[in-house]
Amino acid sequence: MKLREDIIEFYDRIHYDAQEVVSQDRPHINVFERSSCIGSMPYSRRDYYKVTLIQGKGTLEYADKTFEIKQSALLFSTPKIPYRWKGDGGEQPGWFCIFNEAFVKKQDDFLYNLPMFQIGTDKLFYLTEETESLISVLFKEMVVENSSNYQFKQEILRSYLHLIIHQVIKSKPFASNNFEHNASERLAMLFLELLERQFPIDAIHNQLTLKSAKDYADRLSVHTNHLNRAVKEITGETTSYHISNRIISEANGLLRYTNWPISEVAYSLGFEYPAYFNNFYKKHTGKTPREIRKLAV
Numbered sequence: 001m002k003l004r005e006d007i008i009e010f011y012d013r014i015h016y017d018a019q020e021v022v023s024q025d026r027p028h029i030n031v032f033e034r035s036s037c038i039g040s041m042p043y044s045r046r047d048y049y050k051v052t053l054i055q056g057k058g059t060l061e062y063a064d065k066t067f068e069i070k071q072s073a074l075l076f077s078t079p080k081i082p083y084r085w086k087g088d089g090g091e092q093p094g095w096f097c098i099f100n101e102a103f104v105k106k107q108d109d110f111l112y113n114l115p116m117f118q119i120g121t122d123k124l125f126y127l128t129e130e131t132e133s134l135i136s137v138l139f140k141e142m143v144v145e146n147s148s149n150y151q152f153k154q155e156i157l158r159s160y161l162h163l164i165i166h167q168v169i170k171s172k173p174f175a176s177n178n179f180e181h182n183a184s185e186r187l188a189m190l191f192l193e194l195l196e197r198q199f200p201i202d203a204i205h206n207q208l209t210l211k212s213a214k215d216y217a218d219r220l221s222v223h224t225n226h227l228n229r230a231v232k233e234i235t236g237e238t239t240s241y242h243i244s245n246r247i248i249s250e251a252n253g254l255l256r257y258t259n260w261p262i263s264e265v266a267y268s269l270g271f272e273y274p275a276y277f278n279n280f281y282k283k284h285t286g287k288t289p290r291e292i293r294k295l296a297v
């Protein structure tokens with residue numbers, strides 16, 4: 001089962017004929033009604049950003065969390081974390097906007113530094129009726145603009161996207177991203193970013209290379225004790241805790257959403273022998289990998 005999807009593959013899946021050349025190197029943004037995607041989404045990581053106004057009911061599986069959505073919400077999806085949506089069988093109104101890394105980085109520090117696109121922050125925001133109404137109007141304007149032939153329509157869509165995001169930020173204040181980080185904060189942030197870059201394991205021949213606190217310390221050119229102190233000071237948890245927790249999260253996805261043999265899952269997560277993986281998994285979850293595999297859909 002494929003665990004990563006780029007924009008071209010997404011367009012193929014929904015039978016959409018893009019009218020322009022789409023690549024990771026060229027800024028790209030597009031807007032759709034949610035009804036254009038029929039059925040459940042596959043559980044995978046997307047190689048693009050996505051902002052979705054969810055108005056129907058269903059279940060969101062995001063990383064290692066599950067949300068039962070019964071009211072309007074705005075979801076911010078990043079290329080770093082796999083997810084999927086399962087509708088409840090009813091209508092699925094709403095809209096979504098997708099854009100790639102090149103679009104984010106083109107004259108847009110605002111999007112690049114948004115808290116909802118950072119590691120360890122909220123990605124799902126429930127909306128009041130007033131905020132939902134305002135955001136709906138903005139998405140409708142985006143759909144209209146997206147169908148035009150205006151030369152600079154990407155920049156107009158960017159402006160509408162900014163306005164949508166500002167509606168969320170106004171309703172949920174975030175700590176400023178512009179404060180000065182001390183040495184411990186910088187090191188802890190570098191560790192968390194490096195940890196997240198190891199995932200997802202999206203091909204059976206891939207293997208996790210950084211598996212211990214020492215591996216990360218060596219890659220960051222610091223002593224292991226120094227890294228441990230910084231991560232514990234800033235996050236309240238040990239380096240090993242973060243590594244183990246992320247491996248368990250990835251294991252859950254591989255066990256539930258792929259048909260890889262458990263031995264291959266173990267190998268891809270850096271375990272030399274399946275027995276080591278079984279012991280590790282049971283220690284942290286209380287269940288065996290085989291028990292979780294039985295829940296696979």
